[in-house]
Amino acid sequence: MxxxxxxxxxxxxxxxxxxxxxxxxxxxxxxxxxxxxxxxxxxxxxxxxxxxxxxxxxxxxxxxxxxxxxxxxxxxxxxxxxxxxxxxxxxxxxxxxxxxxxxxxxxxxxxxxxxxxxxxxRDEADFAAHCDYIHYNPVRHGLCETPQQWPFSSLYRSVEENIYPSGWGGKDELLLEGGGFRNE
Structure with missing residues (x-):
């Protein structure tokens, strides 16, 4: 073992x-x-x-x-x-x-x-990439079309605190970059 x-x-x-x-x-x-x-x-x-x-x-x-x-x-x-x-x-x-x-x-x-x-x-960029990964994960699993449609996420809190814009991850294409996502 x-x-x-x-x-x-x-x-x-x-x-x-x-x-x-x-x-x-x-x-x-x-x-x-x-x-x-x-x-x-x-x-x-x-x-x-x-x-x-x-x-x-x-x-x-x-x-x-x-x-x-x-x-x-x-x-x-x-x-x-x-x-x-x-x-x-x-x-x-x-x-x-x-x-x-x-x-x-x-x-x-x-x-x-x-x-x-x-x-x-490791650093702020790593933190941001993992936050993006967390909030976009329901879309990646096909559970919803946009992150805002998934009810079991801290994305709502992050939008209220102006960490994310209200339409984040919606119609914009998100590309994987260093483990996270970025808007393109």
Whole structure:
């Protein structure tokens, strides 16, 4: 078994992707949204972090989190969010997915994939590219035609705060550039 270790940077900003077990599409259900929202609120009370951008899709979510200057443990925060959803809402979700023998041995459920993907944000350009990626992701997955049509995104907050123009990602062609998008 591998001994994977993630870097710890106090005050770091991270792009995170967390996928559901076997990509079962439960996250955008009313219960899924409620469970994840409640988990994030609960974990943030004791293990602070700021959510810079967020998009929820049926079988995964992407987010940008910034940790406090004196703290750098991203993995604990993600683990606690996943554990909260599983512990307090797992039975109510009642997902029709069998659990593998390996997962049973580890006492894991059928809610989340075992690991999450993360990328440490390097600079402002990297931050902007990942925000664009997050907000445009529902369009890339064919869930809507424009980012504004997807209801489970922080794009609305970003438009209200004048970070994005109201028509961002609409009729303009968006080109992939360095992991993100730019208007052309």
């Amino acid at each position: 591998s001994n994977y270790r993630r870097p710890h940077f106090s005050g770091g900003t991270y792009f995170i992707t967390q996928v559901t077990y076997q990509r079962y599409p439960w996250l955008c259900t009313a219960l899924g949204r409620h469970a994840l929202r409640q988990a994030l609120q609960h974990v943030r009370q004791e293990h602070r972090f700021q959510i810079q951008a967020f998009v929820l899709l049926p079988d995964h979510f992407h987010t940008l989190w910034t940790l406090p200057q004196e703290q750098g443990d991203l993995s604990t925060r993600v683990r606690l969010v996943k554990r909260f959803v599983t512990k307090y809402h797992g039975q109510a979700l009642d997902l029709p997915i069998d659990i593998s023998t390996s997962r049973r041995k580890r006492k894991e459920g059928n809610i989340w994939q075992r690991r999450f993907w993360e990328h440490t944000i």
